[in-house]
Amino acid sequence: MNRKNLFALIMFPLLFLLLIAYACSSTTTTRKVANQSPVTPAAVSEDEKHLDVDFTISCLECHTEETPEVVADWSAGTHGKVNVGCFVCHGDGEDEYYASPGTDACLSCHDSLATEVAEAQTDETCFTCHDGHKLKFHAEQHGGFGASHPGWLRPDSHIKSTHSPQYTGD
């Protein structure tokens, strides 16, 4: 085993634990919704405030410098290609800020998938399988699909269901 793999072996569970801790600490805020006027008003909690930065420049401009790896992940994915910006999920940073966005923003465009998930009666969310920035399947990133993945979550299933031509008007 080379050094890199060893590093990954150690770091991955660590990161996983960290994320669980983080997720638990912010359970009160996971239902906040990026693009919707909240049905239950959700104030920006102190621990989830965006740093007070120079807000006269765009999210992307700053993050390209500060977190180039995240921007690179986003750019390489479909959301980056079609310019679905940071603010869509994370808010504008001042009035609204969601460090860990919920799935409502996803569902604004990918409503049909939600229905499929509902029909499949599973507890999973978009992020169970998708990385938020790359949009790649976690499973894909970590060595391929397990047998547990249901058929409707195949990698390109959306694309197929998203744009097939029809010209009858309905």
Added chain:
Amino acid sequence: MSVTRREFLKLTAASAAASAIGSELMVGSAVMGSPAIDWHKSVCRFCGTGCGVMLGTRNGKAVAVKGDRKSTVNRGLLCVKGFYLHKIVHAKNRLLQPLVRKNGTLQPASWDEAMSLVAEKFSAIIKEHGPDAVAFYGSGQGTTEETYIANKLFKGHLSTNNFEGNPRLCMASAVGGYLTSFGADEPVGTYDDIEHAELFLLIGSNTAEAHPVLFDRLVARKKNHPSTKIITIDPRKTPTNKIVDLHLQVIPGYDLAVMHAIARILIKEGYTDEKFISESVTFSDGKKKISYEGYKRFLEKFTPEYAAEKAGIDPQDIVKAARMFGEAKTAMSMWTMGVNQRTRGVWLNNLMHNIHLLTGKLGKPGCDSFSLTGQPNACGGVREGGGLCHLLPGHRKVAVKQHREEIAAIWNVPASNIKPKPGKHTMAMFSAIAAGEIKAAYIMCTNPAHSLPNLNKYLQGLKDCFLVVADSFHPTETTKLADVVLPAAFWGEKEGVYGCTERRSQHMAQAIQPQGQARWDGEILMDLARRLGHGKNFEHFKTPEDVWTEYITTTKGRDMDLTGAPYSRLRKVRGLRWPVPDEKHPGTWHRFTEEDPLFPKEKAKGRRMYFYNKPDGRAVVFARPDKGPEEPVDAEYPLVLSTGRVLEHWHTMTMTGSVKQLVRAVPQPYVEINPEDAKELGFADKDTAIVETRRGELKLMVRVIDRPRKGTIFIPWHWPEKLANLLTTDAIDPGSKEPEYKICAARIRKA
């Protein structure tokens, strides 16, 4: 715990992955799954793509928007503008009561006070100076019903053809191109061709930012069919380049030669469809018919080297582009403002159609020369509804006696009420306002004091005339100059039909009541009609549906037949693409072919395409001279200035400027300058510069970026505090009367 900025941002990044733990159910998420929300079928208020959206309401308020997954346009997807529509409904800059100018300032007034003043002034001015002393200026964002009512009032009852709309500033050259090349306005095919095309030629279109969901369809097409190729011809590298295979980065204004050079190679290397040409095509030099041989002789001059020299590109790239186009079994061209907003916009439109006609890549799946519309209802309300100074509803012309008679009969007015002479086109109209010849103007749903070119020339006139502005937002650059501002109901607060780029008419439901004292534009116009003594012919319009029902009678038997699209049907379906002559008809994919219900089989005699609005059924390939821009660069003004858009904002920002997220995405206006130019001129990123043209100057932040071609600069025109249109030229295309927003000569210096 203190974190550094970098650590903090990293934490932020990690948190998206945090949700991956699965602590949250997708179904039952806060808004989208809530049963307390009513969803209403509508259409996006922004660009001409025409995405289907569902507007979610709760307790009479707009609370959410999602893409309509049943819409075949967007299949549930939205771009970031459509995504925030519900926030705009309740934006802070919504105008909620009428305003009347008193002692120099706009003050709240009652509807009755405001409307009596408008009616009094309009009557008095018409009485004293005649009907052509008043004017109407509308919008590709009004509903078809609104434009129809205004048209009926102004052309049919007040007897003035001074009736225009902002599509003159964006689509007129495309209309001119379709009319001259194919004999009828609007595209042959539809978006469905995207999923069949092997090659896309994008010219003068930053699709990724101006038509994001269509761009997404291109991305999806390429992902599913990796052999799909995309060529772009554009002076600027844009986000569209992310999926482009070949970029011809031309000098602005010299692409006509490139299109001719491509046509020449297509013929020389045998990529033409000779059968199609012999059956369905004729040739013209713009004045008279010429032969195919004559056309070939005309093209001889346009060698790749000649065109490349003019356009400042590599001749090999022209050859490559032509071969890619020729070899692809199916090809679709798409363009927008870079082709239309030009003094030779109509000609360039013709040249786009040329290459499709020569290769027969038209009227079959995956093949089309397809103009993309900028506004959601420019095609529907204004082009089809006859909302320009020379048109009448149903693709008719004021100059044609029979057309006037047909419309006068439907409007219940004497045919003599409709004047045969076209009124003043947009730029002539605002010139006449500046000259004091037009003394009162009614502006609906648009913001010309921000969007007209060469603004310095027109602003004083707008101040001086009696200006009535009906808008949902205030202040805008135009409402600030008005004498009366009328609060108009916004999207979601009214019912109506929008017709998008692909000939599709879509119904929008009213989801909530108008806010404050806002009223439906149709109601405001009918109130004015009553006060001017013309109420009778509008009395039967109790709802937008009544207006639509009358409107579609004007389309019966026309090339844009909408008889089969009454509200009862439109409410259920996700739009219908005309011609749709009866209620059983599914709508039309390819016009002028057997799929088209108007296709005259007997006349066509076996030909694949018959252009039935042309006397001989043949489309025209044009040998147009390769004229350059109106204001070429010179020693004094050595840079080309182009204006354009960013994805997150729309037009004059009255809507997107109220959404914090969108403002955050692009917070400030700027001028883009190429790194090489910046170096030569001594500019660093974020410097402040003064951009000057012969018409004005503007202080802007510099953005040094490898986007504009060397020798060109680019300014997005959205910001009211930095009006790019103080700089642009008002030179117009002699055919379409559309101004050349895209090209003028400029210089730049340090502030």
